[in-house]
Structures are given as structure tokens and as C-alpha cells.
Amino acid sequence: MIKNLKNVFDHGKAFIAFITAGDPDLESTKEFILTMEKAGADLIEIGIPFSDPIAEGPVIQEADIRALSSGTTTDRIFDMVLELREKTDMPLVFMGYLNPVFHYGYEKFFARCGKAGISGxxxxxxxxxxKGECLGIARSHGVEVISMIAPTSEERIRTIASEAEGFLYVVSSLGVTGVRSEIKTDLASILETIRKATDVPAAVGFGINTPDQAKKIAALSDGVIVGSAIVRIIAERGREAGPYIAEYVASMKDAIKDL
Amino acid sequence: MSNENGRFGEFGGQYIPETLMNELISLEKNYNYYKNDPEFLSELDSLMKGYAGRPSLLYYAEKMTRDLGGAKIYLKREDLNHTGAHKINNCLGQVLLAKKMGKTRVIAETGAGQHGVATATVAALLGLECEIFMGEVDCERQRLNVYRMELLGARVHPVTTGTRVLKDAVNECMREWVSRVDDTLYVLGSVMGPHPFPTMVRDFQSVISREARVQILEREGKLPDAVLACVGGGSNAMGMFYNFIGDEKVKLIGCEAAGKGIDTKEHAATISRGSLGVFHGMKSLFCQNEYGQIDEVYSISAGLDYPGIGPEHAYLHSIGRASYVPVTDEEAVEAFEYLARTEGIICAIESAHAVAHAMKLAPSMSPDQIMIICLSGRGDKDVAAIARYRGVDIHD
Known part of the structure; x- marks a missing residue:
């Protein structure tokens, strides 16, 4: 039985790992996902590459370019996930810009997500x-649309949180994705507002890089999301990145596991 | 035309990261307040008249009319505005609004450089910090405009990501805006992006048709039969169409960049070849592949080299109120040369797309019919590129 998002936050703080599908190729993506599961990742966010990812910093932008030039398409990503499902029942979500989803057709896209065990x-x-754009169709196939909360959300936090499903993705800082040396946002007060509005778990992403940062942020939240730091290892090591990713993910999971 | 959520039919909307939502809501509130504020309107009006040089001329192109032997042709001379294009209309509006909102810094994307120059100009005048994002390829194509913006005190960032043209400059502006939203307004240059930009930019540009309508009624005692404008994102066209939309007998014709032809891969003809999508904050028509990846587009004109079109144009097209025609590089260059030779006017290569279609259309109309072409900008910036297109080795 494929695990869903409820299982992710069941045993302590969650470590959520992001990877761009098809970077450097889909075979490697499949291998890296299994590696990360073994190393302790509780959930994998599979990025659907987009030609113009406006919320991404240079690290993930370049991963998208590598993935698209290696011939990655939405169809091939679904095929990869189906193959992955022969080997793991871990929870998986997609992260992607709206246009590739819209253009694929919401019905067709979310139906395939449902069949491939994509939970959100x-x-x-x-x-x-x-979000009304695709919420109903996604739900009808058992796919949850994860809402985001930003440092600028202020009074919107309550509204967004009260309707949230799956988990809440709290954006740690202004700006795009990417490694940051310091996170200055008052996350404690944002998370406090969220807690008052919902029981849905809240994970924090954008800029988290070191075990030390992960520990601090996980202490405030239900989990941490790490993308650019992993994608950067792939950028440097290519197909040979597996052991390095494993080591990194294990160190991050280790930093948050006893909180 | 738009409803409360900034929709034009199914087009428009606010498809933008959460980080920017409160800022867009605040922008909309402020815009709705100031657009009815007598003080704001009188300041804007005096800048339009006293600084930009409005109203712009409605010029009767007599030689062109005689030569083409059909409709009577008028040119709405936005090229005569300060900074040489219609872009100043929108920049005066938005930068003044930014100042009223207490912003101290504006950022903007630019393709040909015209919107960047206009933003830098108004920022200099009103005392705001200004940073411009311009694709590296466009910086190369329009080096004079880069220097011009720097003269005006702006910082120009060449954009090296993606295809290094206009769409990438928009991406980079959005990334910059999410990084620093407190003191900064993104002065979007066209009738595109998330609500309220398409409505706000259209309102600031609608001065073009407000004037043209009065001017043509004074001169001819009747409305034109056709109104033509070039379309990239579509701001000069929206400005030129807007006050004629209710006049059903006035044909509205947008001329989009067909580059090397709409049957090749090198074009930017969104209406002819695009499909429904969601990009840069709006639902509209885009040139994209079967998986919704945005296409690299091409036009000789940096200002029309954009894979999408403003949502109100997509709407006018969908209800059949406006029609859109493709015009190739070659046709535009011929029109550029024709207008220079015939009327002594060197227009922007963008505007030449509209002139080119007028040259096809006018002879099929009768002498008692009237057309107005929006001459959105002047062509000084294009002279070197046109010379190179014709095989003359000139560099600016």
C-alpha cells in the first residue's frame, strides 16, 4: 500500500527532499530517489522541469535546463514514477509550474498522478x-494541492491555513529558491498563526542548507524541505552523485531526528 | 472590461507566487483609489502634457494615401512623445503611482529598450531609484538604449538566463520583485502579467485612443473604419483600440510578428500559432510546445519578441471583436523603408509591422474610408539593425 502524506509526519520531524526529474536523466532521478529514501528522506518532491521557473534561483533553473535538454517530458516522468512504484511505496509529491499541468489537461494529469501514487x-x-482552477479534479483523484505561505502572507495565513490539505509549505524567506547563509524571517510567529488555524503539518523550505539550519527550523516546524543543496550535488557530480546525496540526506535527517 | 478578479472572459487572473499576492492586492487597492483621485489625475495630466508632449499628433499621411490608392490613412504619432514611444504614457502613470504608494525604487523589464528608457526617464524625473532587466541578446541588439538608460541614472542588468531575451527579462524581474517587494514596484511594460497590470497599463495607454477619437471626429466628422497597431504584449494596441471597442463598425486589427514566417519555427505570432496557457501571471495565449514548455520565439523586432499576448487581446480575439494578422520581418522592413521614403518618417520596426499590414489593406478599401495606424515609436534605435538586415555593415 502506497503511503500518503499523513504518514510523512507520523514519526517526528520530516525531512523532505526535492529533486528535478530528468537531471541529468530520468534513470538517475529514479536511482537518486531510492537512495534518498534509504538515507532517511520521509517524502520526495519530484520537480517537473519548466522552461521558465520564475520562483527558482539559478541552481534549480539550471537543473530544469539540463532536464529539458535530456528530453524529459511529463509523459516520461509519469513512466519513471510507475517504474519507481515497483520498488518503493514511499510518499511522493510533484512540484511544478501550472502551465505544464494545465496544458497536459487537468483531468488527464491528475488521473495519472492518482494511478502513479502521487499524493500531492x-x-x-x-x-x-x-486554486479553484484544479482543486476539485485533483481531489477526485486523491491528489492534495499543497498550499504555500510566504513571509509576506500576514493576514492571509489564516485563510490559507484553514483550507490547507496535506501539509503547508512555508516559504522561509523573500526571494527565489536557493541556498542561504542566514534566514531572518520570524518563522516562529508565522508558525504560531498557522497552528491556531489548522492541524495540518507545516514544513519550511527555501534556503535551508546545513544540518544546523535544519535543526533550528525543524525545532519550530513539522519538517524541513531541501532542494537547491541536493540539486547542487547533482550539478557537480552528475550521474555519480548517488553516494554524495546519500551522505548529505543522512546528515540532514540525523540533525532533526531527535527533536 | 475586466471583472473583479481581473478576468477578461477566461483570460487574465493572478497566477503568481504567494510572496507577491499581498503586494498585488495592495497595488490594486492603491490603483483603484488613485485612478479616481483628482489630485493624482491632475498631476498625471500635467506630466502627460507638459513633459511627454501630449496630445500626440494625428497626422494625415497624404502621400501614402495617394500612393496606395485606397483608404485615407492617418498616423497616430506616438513616436513624437518624449523618449520616442508610447511607453512613456504607462511609465508616467505607474511611476507616479509608485511614488504615491511610498515606494522608493522601481524595476522593469525591457525588450527593445524603449520601456526601460521610459521607466528610467520617469524615475529620474520623479526621483526614484531604477533598475532595468534586459536580455543579454537584446542588450547587444540595442546597445544605444543600454547606454541611454545608464545616462538616465538606471542600473541595467543584462539577463543571462534562458533565451536571454524579453521573456527572460520578465522572469528575472519577477525573481527580483519577490526578493525585495517592500520598497519596490515592478513597472510592467505591457498589458500583461497578473491582475491588476493588464487593466492598469491599458488604462494608462488608453489616452492614445481617447485623443485619436476626438482628433478624427474633428478632422473627418466621423469615426475610422479600421484601426491598426502592432502587438507584442500588446500595450500600444490596447491603448489604440480601447476607446473604439464600443464602436462596433470600427475594425480593430493587431499586427503580430511573423518573423521568418508562421510556417517556420522562427516567429512570435502568438494568436496565429499559440495556444491557451498560464504564464507570467496570466491565463492567455502563448507559443508553447505539446508539454506546455514556453517556446523560444523570434522577431527582428526586440519589442515584439515575446511568446505571449495580453489577456484582453486574447479575449477580444476570442469574441471576434479584434482580428490579428501575422507580418513577417521582410514585410516590416519594407514598410519601414517605405514610410521613410514616402512620408519622411522613420518609425520603430515594431510599428512598421502595422504599417506593413496597412499597405496590404488600404488599396482594398475605398477613398471615403479611413484608417488610423498607431505609430508606436520612432525608429532611430533600429537604423543600424535594418542596415545590417540589408547587408550594410553599420554598428551603433
């Missing part, structure tokens, strides 16, 4: 006001 989707350019 994060769409950075689909804010609260527009």
Missing part, C-alpha cells in the same frame, strides 16, 4: 485565489 502537488504559481 505543489504549484508555486497557483496562489489561494486561483
Amino acid at each position: 502537488i505543489i504549484i508555486p504559481d497557483l496562489p489561494y485565489e486561483e
